[in-house]
Amino acid sequence: MNSLKQTLWLSAGLISVGLGFLGAFLPLLPTTPFMLLAVFCFARSSQRLHDWLINHRQFGAAIRDWNENGAIALKVKTIAVASMVTVLAISFMFGVPFPVIIIQVITLGAVATFILTRPSV
Structure with missing residues (x-):
């Protein structure tokens, strides 16, 4: 049973790394939440x-x-929020339906609030 648990944790970790890599x-x-997972x-x-x-060259510092x-580097915060604003602007430019825009604003606003309220390094 312990081996099954370990295999499931390992599989979840590998999937998370894959998703985090795609997120780059x-x-x-998002990259960082998947790498933390x-x-x-x-x-x-x-x-x-x-x-x-x-100890990874790209992801290690943010994880540490x-x-x-419980901190996020100021550069990472800036990139994250700028990406969110860009995604929202692209949605407007492509005429995404208004209900979807509202969902994006609420979701991205909540994520941005979380990111911006974490300590900076």
Whole structure:
């Protein structure tokens, strides 16, 4: 049973890394939350993958900042909020239906509020 749990945590971690990697290139898919989820999953399944992600050249610093201080780098906050505004502007330009715009405004507003209220490093 323990092996099954470990396999499930490992699978969830690998899927999270994959989604996080895609999020580095797709504006609607967030990278950092998936990498944080992957670290959480790897902590329960693979010390080697956990250490690899914590020390990763691209993602490691953000993960360590979050784990140690619950903080997000100011540069990351700026990029995140700018991406959200860009996505919303693109939705307006393409004439996305108004109810969808409202959902985006509420969702992106909540996410932006969360990001901006975290401590900065």
